Amino acid sequence: MTRLRLLAAALALATTATGGWLARGWLEDSQRLTAERAIEQAIAAAMARESEIAGAVETRLAELEANERIIDRGIIREIEKPIYRRVCLEPRLVRLLNDAAAGRPPASADVADALPNDAATAD
Structure with missing residues (x-):
């Protein structure tokens, strides 16, 4: 047991x-x-x-x-404006801007013709 x-x-x-x-x-x-x-x-x-x-x-x-x-x-519209196509500028002003961009001194006759009478004679 x-x-x-x-x-x-x-x-x-x-x-x-x-x-x-x-x-x-x-x-x-x-x-x-x-x-x-x-x-x-x-x-x-x-x-x-x-x-x-x-x-x-x-x-x-x-x-x-x-x-x-x-x-x-908007940028495309800006480029198409006529002010960027040299439509408004006279040829002597374009020449003056190109000379300034290239760093060349402009001819004295161009400066006297392109600028107003007061600005051309200022010191």
Whole structure:
């Protein structure tokens, strides 16, 4: 009988140890699952927030692209104005401007003819 009691005690001890080991495994698995779900929720919230920001940036970039096109059109209009085609200037004024751009001193007759009377004689 003592052997039977010892065997029953050993069996009860083994069952208790195995049950405790299984319960500890279930607890750890439950904790890991809770942590994984919290991480997934945080990632989903971050992705939603970043998607909103990306949408706002794309909208703003689309607006900036439209503004860029308007600026380009404005520059094209500036270039086509007749003032840049030397239509308004007389040939002696064009010669005077070209000499100034090239760094050459203009002929004294050109300066006297191109400038008003008061400016040509000023000291």
